[in-house]
Amino acid sequence: MPSPLDDLMERLRAVEAEIEVELAKRGEALRWHLENRRIVFEQGVERLHSAIKTTLSQYIRDANPWIVLTAPVIYALIVPFVLLDLGVMAYQAICFPIYKIPKVRRRDYLVFDRHHLAYLNLIEKINCAYCSYGNGVIAFAREVAGRTEAYWCPVKHARRVLGPHPHYQGFADFGDAEAYRAKIDQVHDRVKIERVG
Incomplete structure (x- = not known):
C-alpha cells in the first residue's frame, strides 16, 4: 500500500508533467518549437528579434561601471567550474562502472541554445553561454553526487x-x-x- 509520501511524490511527478506541457504551449505562443533537438522559429520571428536587439555599442555605452568592474570576478569562476567539470567527469568515468551506478549524461545538463536568440547581442550571448555552463556543471555535479549518495x-x-x-x-x-x-x-x-x- 502506498504511503502518503508516495502519493505526494506521484502528485509531484504529475505536476511536473503538466509544467512541461505548459512550457511547450509557451514556446508555441512565442512562435518556436523543437524539431529533432533543433530550435525552429516561425517565419518573421528572427527579423522581429533582430529589430529588438540592443546594439553592442549601445550596450557598452549604457553599461553600469560597477558591473563592468565586477565582470572579472564573475568570469574568474570559469577556472573552478572547469576543474569541477573535469573532476566530476573523471570521478564518474572511474567509479561509476565499479559501483554499477548508471552514468549521468553530461549533455543533458549542459544546454547551450540561447545563441539562437537574435535579440541578444554578442556580449549577452557570451554571458548566457557562461551562465549555461556554470549552472549546467553544477547541475551535472549535483546529479553525480546525488547518485553517489543514493549508493553509499x-x-x-x-x-x-x-x-x-x-x-x-x-x-x-x-x-x-x-x-x-x-x-x-x-x-x-x-x-x-x-x-x-
Missing part, C-alpha cells in the same frame, strides 16, 4: 534540506535503521545481479 548513504537528514536532489525522497528516514539496511541491501543485490548477468 541513502539516509535522510534529521533537519530539512533545501532543494534536495531527486533521489533524496527515496532515502530511508533518519533513525530508521531497518529501512537503511534494506536500502543498502537493495543496492548490493542490484550490483550482484548485474555482475552475474
